[in-house]
Amino acid sequence: MLLTPHTMVGIAIGATTQNPLLTVPLSIASHFAGDLVPHWDFYSNTKKEERIVGWRPLALMADIALGIAIGLTTTLYALWVLKNPMLAINVFLGGVGAVLPDVIEAPHIYMKEEPKFVEAVAKVQSRLQFQAPLPWGIISQVLVMLISFLISANSLGL
Numbered sequence: 001m002l003l004t005p006h007t008m009v010g011i012a013i014g015a016t017t018q019n020p021l022l023t024v025p026l027s028i029a030s031h032f033a034g035d036l037v038p039h040w041d042f043y044s045n046t047k048k049e050e051r052i053v054g055w056r057p058l059a060l061m062a063d064i065a066l067g068i069a070i071g072l073t074t075t076l077y078a079l080w081v082l083k084n085p086m087l088a089i090n091v092f093l094g095g096v097g098a099v100l101p102d103v104i105e106a107p108h109i110y111m112k113e114e115p116k117f118v119e120a121v122a123k124v125q126s127r128l129q130f131q132a133p134l135p136w137g138i139i140s141q142v143l144v145m146l147i148s149f150l151i152s153a154n155s156l157g158l
Ligand SMILES: [Zn+2]
Pocket: 001, 031, 035, 101, 102, 125
């Protein structure tokens, strides 16, 4: 999945569990579960060389920026508006945990040689990817984002 829906799932987990001991493992696990949702991403049906040129790196950066913006907005909302630092920490940890496997895998996309650990994560991830063609591969992610938003809004008392 793209990073933004992953982040939103993590936020929903953090906002709902409100317990870092649950948020961290559950949000990391949610990444792998999320990739099992049939989806389209910037790297669907591409070769390694195609991934580092053209519009793909730009789209990836936009996705990262959007994910960070949503994560920070929710964290600051919990902190400043709800005045609940524990909730803010959970939302933050959930958002970070949910994208962690892709962050670890990043060198796999951009480096020729990679550490063994990165290779292992990349292998697990590529096996668990479930690709879907457009538009279904985007619709599925919009649904994931919508459900995550509703759960977060409910847990945050919106
Ligand atoms: Zn992934």
